[in-house]
Amino acid sequence: MQTEPKQARELVLGLITEITRDVDTRPVTWDRRLGDLGLESISLVYLIAELQQQLSLGDRLVRELRIRSRVELPMITVGELADLAASLSQPTKARS
Structure with a gap:
């Protein structure tokens, strides 16, 4: 199934908002780091x-x-994760 980048980004934002609802009352924004959301490892x-x-x-x-393991998962921003997920949801020849 091919997912449009906008749909993938909305999915990431929606899931993170849902997961953090009881942990962090601040809005989830594209520039917030995953580690700043107060999530436990199991939530990630x-x-x-x-x-x-x-x-x-x-x-x-x-x-x-894993390939990008030079940067730990908690240091990745919501936007970076959304962009990565969106790019991976596209057909192989559309990715660079």
């Missing part, structure tokens, strides 16, 4: 798993995050 794992499932990414998102 859930977030990545849910994105992979809903965007039909298989394990591509977790593999890409």
Whole structure:
């Protein structure tokens, strides 16, 4: 299933907002780091798993995050995660 980048970004924002609802009352914005959202590790794992499932990414998102492991997951912004998920949800030849 192909997902438009805008839909993928909205999904990321929606999932993070849902997950952080009881943890952090501040609005989730594109420039907030995942580590600043007050999430436990298990919530981050859930977030990545849910994105992979809903965007039909298989394990591509977790593999890409491992490749970028120079930057720890908590340091990634909501916008960076959304852009990565959106790019991975596109057909292979559309990605660079």
